[in-house]
Amino acid sequence: MVVQHLDGNMLAGPLSEVFAVEPTTALRRCPHCRLVSSLAQLHVYGPRPGITARCPGCSAIALRLARHPDALWLQLGGVEGAFRFPLAE
């Protein structure tokens, strides 16, 4: 049995509680392998007990999200690898 990752587009729902803009088009350069990918292209594992989204190139963790009854915990990568959200001009 092989554990399959989910499509990054599934992050739209859980992240809609946090972000005012549609998040899945956000781009990120992986600090480990330098691959640039959109949030929708991340490999996602979960959603229980939490969501772990990984770089499609090297599997390094891009974000983690855990939804609890009274709080949503979100970790966005480390010091590097900021998400870049395209904005309307």
Place this chain on the structure above:
Amino acid sequence: MNTLSPGFHGHTRPRSDRLPPGQYPTEQFPVLSAGPTPDIPTSAWEFALTGTDGERLRTWDWTGFGDLPQEEPTVDIHCVTRWTKWDTSWCGVSVDVLLEGVDTSASHVMAESYGGYTTNLPLADLTGGKAWIVHTFDGLPLPPEHGGPARLLVPHLYFWKSAKWVSGLRLLDRDEPGFWESVGYHMYGDPWHEQRNRSD
């Protein structure tokens, strides 16, 4: 005489007394994963016990691990996602054996895994016959999706504490959050007190 429990090894309590609050029993063995399943050939497998100063105190390869005394616990397991599985049978090495003769002032342990997973536990919860490093489930080698070649088994805590693909135990002077604990899961995780989440 207890007529509800069908005579499984070690269990004298009826199952109705063995279901923690908020759990339901399942016959399945659900697979929860936070990443790709690591492929660890037993020829490359190594298990390390690391001291609080980062020094590797002891290591075992697969053969050396197999030479340690083996136990066959049959235990109920409780996942924080609310399923409970009765009478799971395992084979492996008691953590007491791995720590035998180690003189430490450590209060906690970080279980570390191939693939980067971690989970924190009090040292006292790994000793006294309460925890094992297991390599066999239901009489067969532990499948990779369930943590093979070897996983930690700490059945009295929620099952996220039973780290899959375990590669070692690191002694700690104080408690530190592991992988799920760092995004709001409870530092201890007692299913009988529904310690699922924390608020700090």
